[in-house]
Amino acid sequence: MKKWNIASIPGDGIGKEVVPAAEQVLHTIADIHGGFQFEFTSFPWSSEYYLEHGVMMPEDGIQTLASFDSIFLGAVGNEQLVPDHVSLWGLLIKIRREFEQVINMRPAKVLPGIASPLANPNQFDFVVVRENSEGEYSSSGGRIGNGEEEIAIQNAVFTRKGTERAMRFAFEQAKKRSGHVTSATKSNGIIHSMPFWDEVFNDVSQDYPEMTTESQHIDALAAFLVTKPETLDVVVASNLFGDILTDIGAGIMGSIGVAPAANLNVNGKYPSMFEPVHGSAPDIIGKGIANPIGQIWTAKMMLDHLGEEESATKVLEAIEQVTRQQMVTPDLGGNCTTEEVTNAIIQELKR
Numbered sequence: 001m002k003k004w005n006i007a008s009i010p011g012d013g014i015g016k017e018v019v020p021a022a023e024q025v026l027h028t029i030a031d032i033h034g035g036f037q038f039e040f041t042s043f044p045w046s047s048e049y050y051l052e053h054g055v056m057m058p059e060d061g062i063q064t065l066a067s068f069d070s071i072f073l074g075a076v077g078n079e080q081l082v083p084d085h086v087s088l089w090g091l092l093i094k095i096r097r098e099f100e101q102v103i104n105m106r107p108a109k110v111l112p113g114i115a116s117p118l119a120n121p122n123q124f125d126f127v128v129v130r131e132n133s134e135g136e137y138s139s140s141g142g143r144i145g146n147g148e149e150e151i152a153i154q155n156a157v158f159t160r161k162g163t164e165r166a167m168r169f170a171f172e173q174a175k176k177r178s179g180h181v182t183s184a185t186k187s188n189g190i191i192h193s194m195p196f197w198d199e200v201f202n203d204v205s206q207d208y209p210e211m212t213t214e215s216q217h218i219d220a221l222a223a224f225l226v227t228k229p230e231t232l233d234v235v236v237a238s239n240l241f242g243d244i245l246t247d248i249g250a251g252i253m254g255s256i257g258v259a260p261a262a263n264l265n266v267n268g269k270y271p272s273m274f275e276p277v278h279g280s281a282p283d284i285i286g287k288g289i290a291n292p293i294g295q296i297w298t299a300k301m302m303l304d305h306l307g308e309e310e311s312a313t314k315v316l317e318a319i320e321q322v323t324r325q326q327m328v329t330p331d332l333g334g335n336c337t338t339e340e341v342t343n344a345i346i347q348e349l350k351r
């Protein structure tokens with residue numbers, strides 16, 4: 001029997017609530033399949049770990065993770081204990097970079113039974129391909145001076161290699177979908193990186209003459225996600241633009257609690273990491289009402305990545321059956337708990 005070794009990092013806040021829920025679902029689907037199983041090794045790396053050890057993960061943490069088939073992460077961040085930029089750069093962003101997880105794939109589509117906050121949502125189904133290793137998320141820059149003289153400089157880094165890689169990945173996705181790629185730009189306001197981004201998009205699109213393309217400024221595109229999301233298929237975006245667009249994508253699905261994500265290593269050198277779009281949700285910690293669907297849909301993406309596509313499809317179908325019956329947590333207007341939604345998905349799988 002095949003065994004998938006997964007490093008599990010629940011992290012902070014509701015990560016500790018939704019990761020175990022999704023692991024239950026993964027064990028269930030493995031049992032149903034019968035030909036593979038999961039072994040989860042859990043790591044306590046979090047803001048609490050930082051308070052005790054002064055680091056978000058041990059020095060050999062990256063080395064430890066390298067031997068796993070995939071990493072399954074909840075969320076990182078507890079501002080009460082550790083400044084966010086310290087905790088995120090010490091764990092989440094560190095893993096993304098060290099393991100060259102250069103693509104963050106984030107689908108968004110209508111889930112049956114869920115009332116979108118959009119008044120008349122058309123049947124949208126798109127995926128954002130977010131460049132995940134450079135761009136605006138950069139450590140280049142610094143702070144100097146004090147008081148009124150203080151200056152903060154934050155550089156964005158766009159390499160041709162990284163930009164092109166994200167765009168090619170987007171076009172390859174589009175081949176499997178309806179063949180339309182939208183580039184998120186801002187070349188009217190950002191004078192170096194974004195005209196460069198547009199040029200690379202134009203160059204790469206020459207290699208995909210069968211695809212249709214469009215380029216939209218990020219501000220207009222943000223509005224289109226609300227007014228006509230059904231026109232989008234694959235959106236390629238820089239690190240920050242992709243981050244923002246995917247919270248909008250989550251919003252129009254009904255809640256950030258349902259949105260999945262995959263941080264993909266595409267050169268095969270290191271494991272990929274699967275973690276939902278949402279954060280640690282400090283306002284609902286410990287209430288038992290965190291929506292587990294984002295983490296469970298993320299588990300579905302991990303199954304796809306591991307080549308267990310048939311099981312992956314079954315997990316998404318079970319999620320859709322449960323939302324169709326409106327067995328959902330309060331963020332989606334329901335009154336179910338994390339446990340009730342998880343159990344309903346498990347029961348659906350067992351049918």
Ligand SMILES: NC(=O)C1=CN([C@@H]2O[C@H](COP(=O)(O)OP(=O)(O)OC[C@H]3O[C@@H](n4cnc5c(N)ncnc54)[C@H](O)[C@@H]3O)[C@@H](O)[C@H]2O)C=CC1
Pocket residue numbers: 014018074075076077078079084088092256257258275276277278279280281282283284289290291292294329331
């Ligand atoms: N990838 C990651 O690990 C991320 C970590 N963060 C961190 O998380 C902390 C909180 O950040 P926020 O900006 O408030 O974003 P957040 O995503 O944690 O929460 C935003 C809102 O969505 C709700 N929400 C999020 N996930 C939910 C779920 N599964 N079920 C029900 N409701 C849910 C929260 O209750 C809150 O009202 C910060 O420390 C931040 O840095 C934020 C975003 C991503």
Ligand SMILES: CC(=O)C(=O)O
Pocket residue numbers: 088243277
């Ligand atoms: C930090 C964050 O919000 C993200 O990378 O999605």
Ligand SMILES: [K+]
Pocket residue numbers: 073074075076275276277278279
């Ligand atoms: K997350």
Ligand SMILES: [Mn+2]
Pocket residue numbers: 243244247277
């Ligand atoms: Mn985000």
